[in-house]
Amino acid sequence: MTGELLFTPGPVMMHERVLRAMAGQVISHRSEEFRRLLDEVRELLARVYGGGEPLVLTGSGTLAVESMAWSLVEPGERVLVVSHGEFGERLVDTLRRRGALVETVEAERPGVHVPAEKVIEKLDEAGYAAVAMVYTETSLGLSYRDAERVAKAAKDRGALVLVDAVSALAGERVPALGIVDAVASAAQKAVAGPPGVSFIAVSGNALEKMRRLRVRPPNYLDLWKVYSFHSERRETPYTPAVNLLYGLREALTLIVERGVDAWIEAHRERAEILYSKLPGYGLEPVVEPGYRANTVAAFYTPVPSGTLASELARRGIRVARGMGQLRDRVVRIATMGWLPHGAFEKLFEALSEALAQPSS
Template structure:
């Protein structure tokens, strides 16, 4: 089976091999050396101090929320799918007053709309956006511009980039990014990854396992406050070398090429409008999601169904991971065969 899912993704052989090692004791000099290398490599992916915590995407997002938002504060969240709704729910679990900008799931609100909305609310402490809506394949390419909006109104910007970075890069410094190991980072699930450019501003009720201050203090010593997900870090060490060897710009291009091949070849309507089409997770409307998924499985390919309001009306094909254009051609052929039936 080959996995063309929204994550976990098909890992390169070298990554799978690298995780098959005895996990070292994390307080040894040898592990600190390895950990330092991984942090250095992450520093070349995005701006900010990278931290790694045991957990996956939802944990990374919760960690960001609980360290940057206090109960009763106003937070603005543009909503364009399941994961932006989950981001809002994390904020509500924190006790924040969440102001949703509900938007058509096929696109995202322009940054000036976000700015006007925030100004109307007043006293907004944070803007929280999903970079890539894994549920619909919609990418928010205004992230950097929304950082300007946040700066203008004195708010912090929280970015959920779980299924985007580093295949969909963030080219400027933004306040906080939450992401995870198992998607475009090409490692197994188990590591929450954050990039911190602004000091945490929440002051209480932060679970110790989520406390970014504790992680920031330890990363200076090439350590983590608690047991890290050691084998996943072995995987990250290998996959980051692989990605950096390709280069971030080329890595982005590769994903764009793969995604555009699908958008241009599959005889189904993509969910996202043209300028918001994701280059990591493609999503298409269809009335035959089960048939397509089963037929592909017979041919050795695993893709995913829809989520949220397009649950039984769409398919999602991830283009991250160790796949080739030949794989994608076969997938297109099978999908189109079922569509034409």
């Protein structure tokens, strides 16, 4: 591979097989060839998700999350959101735009998790139609590993459970469909596919809720319409990004060939390299042990994060700065994608040089 090494939390570096898969001539999205392609993508997604009914969209992870929220929550319904950072706040905003009555349980400070007991106490205070959470908070590199316990408590109380797993699916062990009701994700993260395709896997309970919505979402966000086209016609309601689906199929095939569990473990091993090595360069993890994500690691920097990111970019290494109030204090380094051999050694070498610069 040539060019920059992408350690960004999406898009990520893709396998050559994925790049080649997208290079063919476009086909009609109303053809039998396309129907077979969509069938295969959905079957592969079900294997990566571990079940559920996968629904495929043309758009980023934000489209998947907003479609999930607007298709599973009615205006006026009470929703509880567990929030750890910027993307938790976006989930709150999306649900409020839908007209939901949103309450939140937030972390006490960046990098610490919301205790499951605190969420369960909140669940016992009132009835909620849904509980929503981000499994891996991309802005911090925090994975909410209490999610399954919270989901079971919410289900026991009659609530649907919605999960933003955009930076988690295929890199973390996300709670299975049945334990939760909807899981939104996207191709350009741990799946290591092309940006511009996203997907949601839903449970039977979620399908029933979508079917009987009184106030339907906008057409492009309507997952019931997507499901109806998928199940009845093996098509999409609108023109999809056909060649991106060829790339997604190949990316999913690569994961299945390797083994989903092995692919997840590879992300965990890469993350452990970062968490163990980077403190030696003066970079300290933002997130408490036990909740540090496999897919993206966030570190407080000894110099302004913009300075460090710029110095690394000059050396062909692309990382991301922090978000929100941590923008100038944190860098985020992802472990996702088909990084070439020696990528981490090049990262560490570039860090040593960047931190030695007088401008730092």
